[in-house]
Amino acid sequence: MSTNKMYLFFFVSTMLVVPSKMACWIESGNGKSCQHEGHTLALNEVYENNWGPRCYKCTCRTFGLSCCDTGTVIIREGLPSNCKVIKKGCHEEAVSKTDESKPCDGPVRAVLG
Incomplete structure (x- = not known):
């Protein structure tokens, strides 16, 4: 080939x-x-x-x-309801809806570019 x-x-x-x-x-x-x-x-x-x-x-x-x-993309399907996705540079992060300085408390799936 x-x-x-x-x-x-x-x-x-x-x-x-x-x-x-x-x-x-x-x-x-x-x-x-x-x-x-x-x-x-x-x-x-x-x-x-x-x-x-x-x-x-x-x-x-x-x-x-x-x-x-390139970068990280958070898969929204199945994201816990107490979490949200924010963009930081090239990457997305799952964080707590009530405190963005804390990571999401729950299962999160992501894809690396």
């Missing part, structure tokens, strides 16, 4: 198992470099957006730019 097909298989597989709030995507390239938000990236060069509100990491490959969201 060619490298390009392996990358495509990996990213399609990832998108099938990752919740809808998280995503990976591919932007086309020219085989020598990639363009992203006004930046030119050389092959295998990495670009990271760590300041939100959407945080992601991209790598320039021969087929184009491969990007995935």
Whole structure:
């Protein structure tokens, strides 16, 4: 299997198992470099957006730019009623509704990007 097909298989597989709030995507390239938000990236060069509100990491490959969201996303389904989700930088945290300085007292599920 060619490298390009392996990358495509990996990213399609990832998108099938990752919740809808998280995503990976591919932007086309020219085989020598990639363009992203006004930046030119050389092959295998990495670009990271760590300041939100959407945080992601991209790598320039021969087929184009491969990007995935980063950070933590709290799964709201099953979140205890005494908890709420707040955003801190690239990450979401489950905290007490009555005191945001305290973590959620109950089962919380999260996905890392």
